[in-house]
Amino acid sequence: MDAEQKFTSRTWPESPEKTTLEGKNKFLGFWLFLGGETVLFASLFATYLALKDKVPSDDHALAIDMFELPLVFIMTMLLLTSSLTSVYAMYHMKNYNFQKMKTWLIITVGLGLAFLGFEIYEFNHYVHEYHHTFTSSAFGSSFYTLVGFHGAHVVVGLGWFLLLLIRNTNRGLNLYNAPKFFLASLYWHFIDVVWVFIFTVVYLMGMVG
Amino acid sequence: MSTVAQKQGFLAVLWDYLTTVDHKKIAILYLISGGFFFLVGGIEAMIIRIQLAVPDNNFVSAGLYNEILTMHGTTMIFLAAMPLLFAFMNAVVPLQIGARDVAFPFLNSLGFWLFFFGGIFLNLSWFLGGAPDAGWTSYASLSITSEGHGIDFYVLGLQISGAGTLIAGINFLVTIINMRAPGMTYMRMPLFTWSTFVASALILFAFPPLTVGLFLMLFDRMFGANFFDVSMGGNTIIWEHLFWIFGHPEVYILILPAFGIFSEIFATFSRKRLFGYAAMVFATVLIGFLGFMVWAHHMFTVGLGPTANAIFAVATMAIAVPTGVKIFNWMLTMWGGSIVFTTPMLYAVAFIPSFTAGGVTGVMLASAAADYQYHDTYFVVAHFHYVIVGGVVLGLLAGTHFYWPKMFGTMLNEFLGKITFWLFLIGFHATFFVQHFLGLMGMPRRIWKFLDGQGLNLFNLISTIGAVFMAVAVLVLVYNIIITQIKNVRVGNDPWGDGRTLEWAIASPPPFYNFKQLPLVRGLDPYWIEKMEGNTKMTPAEPVGDIHMPNNSFIPFVMSLGLFIAAFGAMYQVDWRASDGESFVWAIPVLIIGLLITLGSMAVRSLKDDHGYHIHKEDLLKDDEGGRE
Numbered sequence: 001m002d003a004e005q006k007f008t009s010r011t012w013p014e015s016p017e018k019t020t021l022e023g024k025n026k027f028l029g030f031w032l033f034l035g036g037e038t039v040l041f042a043s044l045f046a047t048y049l050a051l052k053d054k055v056p057s058d059d060h061a062l063a064i065d066m067f068e069l070p071l072v073f074i075m076t077m078l079l080l081t082s083s084l085t086s087v088y089a090m091y092h093m094k095n096y097n098f099q100k101m102k103t104w105l106i107i108t109v110g111l112g113l114a115f116l117g118f119e120i121y122e123f124n125h126y127v128h129e130y131h132h133t134f135t136s137s138a139f140g141s142s143f144y145t146l147v148g149f150h151g152a153h154v155v156v157g158l159g160w161f162l163l164l165l166i167r168n169t170n171r172g173l174n175l176y177n178a179p180k181f182f183l184a185s186l187y188w189h190f191i192d193v194v195w196v197f198i199f200t201v202v203y204l205m206g207m208v209g
Numbered sequence: 210m211s212t213v214a215q216k217q218g219f220l221a222v223l224w225d226y227l228t229t230v231d232h233k234k235i236a237i238l239y240l241i242s243g244g245f246f247f248l249v250g251g252i253e254a255m256i257i258r259i260q261l262a263v264p265d266n267n268f269v270s271a272g273l274y275n276e277i278l279t280m281h282g283t284t285m286i287f288l289a290a291m292p293l294l295f296a297f298m299n300a301v302v303p304l305q306i307g308a309r310d311v312a313f314p315f316l317n318s319l320g321f322w323l324f325f326f327g328g329i330f331l332n333l334s335w336f337l338g339g340a341p342d343a344g345w346t347s348y349a350s351l352s353i354t355s356e357g358h359g360i361d362f363y364v365l366g367l368q369i370s371g372a373g374t375l376i377a378g379i380n381f382l383v384t385i386i387n388m389r390a391p392g393m394t395y396m397r398m399p400l401f402t403w404s405t406f407v408a409s410a411l412i413l414f415a416f417p418p419l420t421v422g423l424f425l426m427l428f429d430r431m432f433g434a435n436f437f438d439v440s441m442g443g444n445t446i447i448w449e450h451l452f453w454i455f456g457h458p459e460v461y462i463l464i465l466p467a468f469g470i471f472s473e474i475f476a477t478f479s480r481k482r483l484f485g486y487a488a489m490v491f492a493t494v495l496i497g498f499l500g501f502m503v504w505a506h507h508m509f510t511v512g513l514g515p516t517a518n519a520i521f522a523v524a525t526m527a528i529a530v531p532t533g534v535k536i537f538n539w540m541l542t543m544w545g546g547s548i549v550f551t552t553p554m555l556y557a558v559a560f561i562p563s564f565t566a567g568g569v570t571g572v573m574l575a576s577a578a579a580d581y582q583y584h585d586t587y588f589v590v591a592h593f594h595y596v597i598v599g600g601v602v603l604g605l606l607a608g609t610h611f612y613w614p615k616m617f618g619t620m621l622n623e624f625l626g627k628i629t630f631w632l633f634l635i636g637f638h639a640t641f642f643v644q645h646f647l648g649l650m651g652m653p654r655r656i657w658k659f660l661d662g663q664g665l666n667l668f669n670l671i672s673t674i675g676a677v678f679m680a681v682a683v684l685v686l687v688y689n690i691i692i693t694q695i696k697n698v699r700v701g702n703d704p705w706g707d708g709r710t711l712e713w714a715i716a717s718p719p720p721f722y723n724f725k726q727l728p729l730v731r732g733l734d735p736y737w738i739e740k741m742e743g744n745t746k747m748t749p750a751e752p753v754g755d756i757h758m759p760n761n762s763f764i765p766f767v768m769s770l771g772l773f774i775a776a777f778g779a780m781y782q783v784d785w786r787a788s789d790g791e792s793f794v795w796a797i798p799v800l801i802i803g804l805l806i807t808l809g810s811m812a813v814r815s816l817k818d819d820h821g822y823h824i825h826k827e828d829l830l831k832d833d834e835g836g837r838e
Contacts, residue, residue: 029380029382137442138436138443
């Protein structure tokens with residue numbers, strides 16, 4: 001099937017992301033990539049758990065001193081909601097409704113940016129209130145590396161969505177760009193799942209000492 | 210992008226290879242650069258053996274010796290063995306499954322260039338202030354205090370080439386899952402394809418821990434983090450765990466494809482189908498699975514406790530079972546076959562006892578209590594050289610002879626090939642067999658010099674003489690390759706006469722689109738089946754039609770170059786900060802420019818549509834009449 005063929009909502013295939021061979025390859029390859037990413041984050045989580053609260057002297061702040069659940073709750077809600085809005089976007093993609101897909105993706109990007117803003121505020125807060133920095137202790141290094149890797153993934157995900165939106169603004173959906181939108185949203189879900197684990201392992205477990 | 214063959218100038222050929230996305234050309238790139246690094250690693254090995262030839266020798270200084278032994282291990286594993294295996298995987302696997310290319314031709318090229326620039330970066334350390342010197346395992350307790358930039362070269366170089374390897378692994382997985390020809394079910398896939406499949410899965414799950422370990426080391430050494438600094442709450446054992454969670458599967462990533470190559474060779478030159486095909490597949494998968502369960506056997510003496518040591522010891526010994534299954538299946542493949550002792554077959558036959566010896570010492574080392582005695586002695590050096598040289602390198606040499614005609618359309622000289630084989634086999638056993646005893650006599654691993662009068666003189670000398678044999682063997686091979694390519698005697702599609710799998714059904718080298726019509730696979734060893742029914746060609750599964758091909762691209766090269774440039778910036782910003790901004794002011798700008806080149810070329814790749822092109826049916830038919838280039 002030709003990648004640039006024009007469709008109507010009637011002729012648009014049921015799974016446009018997997019209709020071409022290229023799309024099928026990308027779909028599978030990306031799932032495998034996410035498998036590798038899972039191991040990457042597992043290694044980072046293990047490192048964090050081994051170094052949690054490992055500080056050179058008593059005057060360093062520990063997890064229980066710093067973390068505040070209200071802030072993290074807001075961040076969690078923002079990111080979980082953005083996952084939901086990206087599902088809406090994919091729903092409209094599958095229904096060949098380009099305008100609505102765009103709208104929901106823009107909302108997704110907005111929520112992601114808000115999350116990122118809170119994260120920057122949070123890091124800034126720890127650095128200035130608690131002198132908890134990347135170089136102050138092994139705990140600091142492992143905390144900023146784990147949460148920072150996730151933050152970097154958010155930045156990449158946002159950049160990806162924006163690039164796709166800009167590139168395709170005026171040309172609508174076809175079988176060439178449908179897999180691209182789908183993969184970006186898969187990536188976004190993955191980031192969301194990782195955050196659920198960060199919320200649990202870093203913040204909730206941090207609150208109980 | 211013309212399909213018309215023409216004489217090309219050197220620059221045109223160079224440009225073609227810099228931009229190619231054809232798996233067969235990428236295979237050649239992997240073969241050449243892997244071969245180059247193999248020679249570099251071999252020279253380093255020779256220097257080690259010369260230094261240890263006689264007691265109290267001063268051929269190289271202690272510091273330089275540490276750098277050479279580190280670079281020997283690092284180069285051989287990451288820059289020689291893996292790329293050479295990727296060369297054969299790229300050359301053969303798409304053909305074996307009846308595909309026109311890999312699933313992601315662009316990523317295939319990107320994977321190669323990342324490996325290439327990572328390898329070059331690592332080796333530039335020789336010219337820029339000294340190579341890494343903490344051993345190929347680069348344990349953190351040693352490496353974070355290593356002075357100069359040696360370890361930085363190790364970290365950044367492996368990070369770049371490791372990304373390339375991960376990409377290659379995903380690519381092969383998707384290729385094998387999605388691109389098989391009609392009728393090529395999983396249980397009809399040749400063993401080399403199966404072992405590539407399992408090795409790729411291992412790459413996918415084993416490389417991310419290395420990535421993380423290297424990042425932690427990078428942050429510690431270059432950005433002031435404290436992961437491994439005990440005085441700041443850090444823990445150096447984290448590096449050991451991350452490294453070996455990668456490092457142990459890594460040895461299976463190396464050996465499984467070699468097993469695959471041998472399986473093809475045994476079946477071909479015994480003129481029998483592989484004995485116990487299903488058991489072989491099962492054993493391959495099982496080895497891959499167990500390979501992830503045993504990393505702590507490298508850390509028995511760390512003090513993880515008797516329970517952990519016992520679990521990892523038993524898991525390690527369990528791997529001997531599927532490996533034993535394979536050994537017996539290879540022998541039973543030969544049983545009753547009409548065997549032809551070609552050069553590849555000689556390697557295959559010699560591989561069985563050599564590798565088994567390495568396996569036996571492996572089981573000895575797996576016994577945690579005894580390991581306290583063997584740990585960090587030459588016994589370990591003997592063991593892993595028996596499995597890696599006796600398994601992987603023999604596999605690579607066998608594969609070079611076996612697949613050379615398919616890759617280049619010429620046949621390596623069999624007489625010279627057999628000379629190489631005998632020299633190499635004798636040299637290999639002379640070098641490493643005695644090292645078992647050196648180890649049991651107490652000679653520590655990685656030692657710079659040993660003293661006279663400790664009973665170590667004779668075996669060390671024998672070991673060095675053996676290494677000379679191996680060096681001569683490799684030189685004969687290089688000579689063989691050169692004269693073969695100069696003579697340039699072309700061969701047909703099935704030069705060994707007994708090819709069983711799909712790659713032997715098409716021309717050597719194959720046309721750039723591989724199969725004009727995708728073949729119909731009717732069972733295991735599909736080409737053999739057709740031959741037994743008197744056919745000279747595969748039964749096609751489709752009529753002749755337009756073939757979709759990917760466009761060449763220079764972007765992978767630029768993307769990798771960007772990271773290569775950025776790595777210099779990341780490394781020298783340490784000096785910039787140490788000098789309070791006085792010198793190395795270019796470091797941060799270079800880091801940013803490098804990253805922008807990479808990110809920019811990624812954006813270009815994303816924004817610019819690339820639909821590839823079609824070869825038209827008429828041109829394909831014309832190709833038939835005029836013969837191919």
